Amino acid sequence: MTNILGISAFYHDSAAALIIDGEIVAAAQEERFTRIKHDASYPVNAINYCLNESKLSLKQIDYISFYDKPFLKFERLLETYVAFAPKGFQSFRLAIPIWLREKLFLKNWLLKELKKIDPSFKSSKLMFSEHHYSHAASAFYASPFKNAIVLTIDGVGEWATTTVAIGNDHELEIVKEIHFPHSLGLLYSAFTYYTGFRVNSGEYKVMGLAPYGKPKYKNLILEKLIDLKQDGSFRLDQSYFNYTTGLTMVNEKFVNLFGKPVRNSETDKLTQFHMDVAASIQAVTEEVMLRVTRSLHKEYGIPNLCLAGGVALNCVANGMILRDKFFKDIWIQPASGDAGGALGSALAVWHKELKKPRKIKSSDLMKGSYLGPSYEQNYIEKELESSGARFIVTSEDEMIEQTAKALADGKVVGWFQGKMEFGPRSLGCRSILADPRSEDMQKMLNLKVKNRESFRPFAPSILKEEVQNWFELDYDSPYMLLVDNVKKDKRINVSEEEKHQVGIGLLNVKRSFIPAVTHVDYSARIHTVSTETNPKFYALINQFKQKTGYPLIVNTSFNVRGEPIVCSPSDAFRCFMGTELDFLSIGNCLLKKSDQSISVIKDYKDSFNND
Amino acid sequence: MNFIIEFLSFIKFRKKYWLVPILLIMAIFGGLIVLSQGSAIAPFIYTLF
Incomplete structure (x- = not known):
C-alpha cells in the first residue's frame, strides 16, 4: 500500500489531499478549519483530517508532495526584477525579505514541521511538482479519459501561466507553455x-x-x-x-x-x-x-x-x-484553483514518478468531490446541544420530507449532510437551498442571507435526467462548472417596457418559471445531481419535485460573504443563527429558526471581512 | 548546507549562471534586508507569490 499526501500552501487556498494506491481518499482546504477565507497557511488541520480519515499516521505516509517549485518561482521573480530594473524597487524591497527569510527555505521549513510530528521523517520522502503540472495532473489523472488534451490556465505558477499537456494512460507531458508576464x-x-x-x-x-x-x-x-x-x-x-x-x-x-x-x-x-x-x-x-x-x-x-x-x-x-x-x-477538475494542486501533485507522484497505471472509471475518480469531513449523528446532536440549539431528531426519510416541504413553502434552508465538498462549489452537502420559483428569492438570498451584492446570480441543482427539459445543456455538469441557457419553453415573454431595462434594473424582470436561478441573460450555472454521487440530495430534489412539479432547487454555498463554507455542525448552527435562514437540516436533526432561543442569536454580519 | 548545494545544482540545471552575482550580492545584503524588516507581512501582490 502506497500512501501519498499532497500539499498546497503559502500562496493562497492551502489544502491537503491523500491518495492511497492511486485512489483519492480525502481532500480538504485549510480555510474550512481555520475559518479564514483563502487561508494560505501551512495546512496542518487539513493534513490532520486526511490522516485521521484514513487512520494513518505520518510515519505511514510514503511520499509528501508539494504543489509547486519555490526555486523556479524565485528565479522568475529575480529575472523579472532584473528585466524591469530600476522600476519595481518598491515591490522588490517588499518581496525579497519574505523570500530570503521564508519562502526560499520552504523545503527545510516543511521538513522541520513534519519532523515535529514524526522525528524519523526522511527528506527523500518530500517531493515537488511544478505548479501547472500539478493542475494538469489533477485534471487528467482524475478524469474518465484514457487520453486527452489537458489545458491549464491561471494567473501564474512558477513561469507558466497557460500550459497544454497531452495525457495518455499514466503518461502526462506538457507540450506547450505561455510564460509570465503574459497571462x-x-x-x-x-x-x-x-x-x-x-x-x-x-x-x-x-x-x-x-x-x-x-x-x-x-x-x-x-x-x-x-x-x-x-x-x-x-x-x-x-x-x-x-x-x-x-x-x-x-x-x-x-x-x-x-x-x-x-x-x-x-x-x-x-x-x-x-x-x-x-x-x-x-x-x-x-x-x-x-x-x-x-x-x-x-x-x-x-x-x-x-x-x-x-x-x-x-x-x-x-x-x-x-x-x-x-x-x-x-x-473540468472541480478544485481547479490552487487547492486542487495538492491533489494533482499527489497524483503526479503516483503516476509519473512511480509509473503506476491508472484505474479509469466511466464517471471520474473524484467521488463527486465529496472528499472532506463528515460527522456521525451522535456527534452532530452533541455539538448542537452544546451550542444551545433546539432541534428534533427524525428518520432520514422524514428529514428529507420535512426539508422538501419547507422548501416548497418558500423557506430558506441550510442543508448540512455527509462529506464536505473539495473545491469552491457547494454541491449539496454544505448548501443553502431555496425554491427556484420565487420571484423575490434572488434578492432576498443576496441581501438578507448571504449579505452580498444584489447583482449576484444563484445556481440551480437539478435531477440529472431532467436537465434537458429545463436547460439547453445536453451534458452532465456534476461540479456546477458549465453554464447554459434556460430552455425557451420555460421562459416568460418580457414586455416592451421590461426589454428596455438596463443594469441592475434587469433584475426586476421575471424572465422564466424559475426566476431565482435565471440570470439576466437567461443563463444558469447548472449542477446536475445523480443518485450515484449524492443519493440524499437527489432524494430531496425528487421529493421537492413530487410536491411542486419542479425537479430543481436553488443551491448556494452554506456561508455568508467573506466566510469560508461551513465545515462542522457548530459552524452551520452559527451561520443559521446569524442569518435569515428559516430551517436547518443537519444529519437527521431538524431545526426551525422560530424554535430557537433569542439568547443564541449572534450578530454575524460583520464577523467576516468582505471578499 | 544542504540548501546551498540544492540551490547550486538548481542554477546548474537551469544554466542560469548569470543569476549568481545577483545572488551573491543578495546574500551579503540579505541579512541586512531581513533584519531591517520588522514584519514578514507584505501587501497582497498576486505575482509576488
Whole structure:
C-alpha cells in the first residue's frame, strides 16, 4: 500500500489531499478549519483530517508532495526584477525579505514541521511538482479519459501561466507553455481590480456582472491590451499593467485607456460602465479560450479535453467550449484553483514518478468531490446541544420530507449532510437551498442571507435526467462548472417596457418559471445531481419535485460573504443563527429558526471581512 | 548546507549562471534586508507569490 499526501500552501487556498494506491481518499482546504477565507497557511488541520480519515499516521505516509517549485518561482521573480530594473524597487524591497527569510527555505521549513510530528521523517520522502503540472495532473489523472488534451490556465505558477499537456494512460507531458508576464488569469484579475473587486477572489463576481453589460470594450482590449493570435496564443502589452513591478494590477495608462479611475468598492457605486467593462473582459476571455481549444483540436485531433487552473472556474467560458462541439467530451477538475494542486501533485507522484497505471472509471475518480469531513449523528446532536440549539431528531426519510416541504413553502434552508465538498462549489452537502420559483428569492438570498451584492446570480441543482427539459445543456455538469441557457419553453415573454431595462434594473424582470436561478441573460450555472454521487440530495430534489412539479432547487454555498463554507455542525448552527435562514437540516436533526432561543442569536454580519 | 548545494545544482540545471552575482550580492545584503524588516507581512501582490 502506497500512501501519498499532497500539499498546497503559502500562496493562497492551502489544502491537503491523500491518495492511497492511486485512489483519492480525502481532500480538504485549510480555510474550512481555520475559518479564514483563502487561508494560505501551512495546512496542518487539513493534513490532520486526511490522516485521521484514513487512520494513518505520518510515519505511514510514503511520499509528501508539494504543489509547486519555490526555486523556479524565485528565479522568475529575480529575472523579472532584473528585466524591469530600476522600476519595481518598491515591490522588490517588499518581496525579497519574505523570500530570503521564508519562502526560499520552504523545503527545510516543511521538513522541520513534519519532523515535529514524526522525528524519523526522511527528506527523500518530500517531493515537488511544478505548479501547472500539478493542475494538469489533477485534471487528467482524475478524469474518465484514457487520453486527452489537458489545458491549464491561471494567473501564474512558477513561469507558466497557460500550459497544454497531452495525457495518455499514466503518461502526462506538457507540450506547450505561455510564460509570465503574459497571462489570461492576470488579465482577468487586472479587470477584477479595475472594477473594484478583490484580486483572486472577486473574479467570479466579474463573471456574474458581465451579463448586465454589453461588450463595448472588447475590441479595445483586443487592439491595445492583448495581442491574440489565431491559435489562441497571446502576449499582453505590459505598458498598461503594473503587476510585474508595482503594488497594483494596472497603471495610469490603463486607466486613461478606459477613461475612468479604478473603482473604490467602499465609495464608488457599480455603474453601467463597470458592467460593460465586465462584459468586455468576459467576451475576450471566451474568445481566447475558444481559439485555444479549436486550435488544439485541429493540431492533435484528440476528442477529449481536460481543464484546470483558476480560469477553468470560468463556467461561462466552459459552457461555450462545450457548445462549440470541437471536443466530444470535456472534464473540468472541480478544485481547479490552487487547492486542487495538492491533489494533482499527489497524483503526479503516483503516476509519473512511480509509473503506476491508472484505474479509469466511466464517471471520474473524484467521488463527486465529496472528499472532506463528515460527522456521525451522535456527534452532530452533541455539538448542537452544546451550542444551545433546539432541534428534533427524525428518520432520514422524514428529514428529507420535512426539508422538501419547507422548501416548497418558500423557506430558506441550510442543508448540512455527509462529506464536505473539495473545491469552491457547494454541491449539496454544505448548501443553502431555496425554491427556484420565487420571484423575490434572488434578492432576498443576496441581501438578507448571504449579505452580498444584489447583482449576484444563484445556481440551480437539478435531477440529472431532467436537465434537458429545463436547460439547453445536453451534458452532465456534476461540479456546477458549465453554464447554459434556460430552455425557451420555460421562459416568460418580457414586455416592451421590461426589454428596455438596463443594469441592475434587469433584475426586476421575471424572465422564466424559475426566476431565482435565471440570470439576466437567461443563463444558469447548472449542477446536475445523480443518485450515484449524492443519493440524499437527489432524494430531496425528487421529493421537492413530487410536491411542486419542479425537479430543481436553488443551491448556494452554506456561508455568508467573506466566510469560508461551513465545515462542522457548530459552524452551520452559527451561520443559521446569524442569518435569515428559516430551517436547518443537519444529519437527521431538524431545526426551525422560530424554535430557537433569542439568547443564541449572534450578530454575524460583520464577523467576516468582505471578499 | 544542504540548501546551498540544492540551490547550486538548481542554477546548474537551469544554466542560469548569470543569476549568481545577483545572488551573491543578495546574500551579503540579505541579512541586512531581513533584519531591517520588522514584519514578514507584505501587501497582497498576486505575482509576488
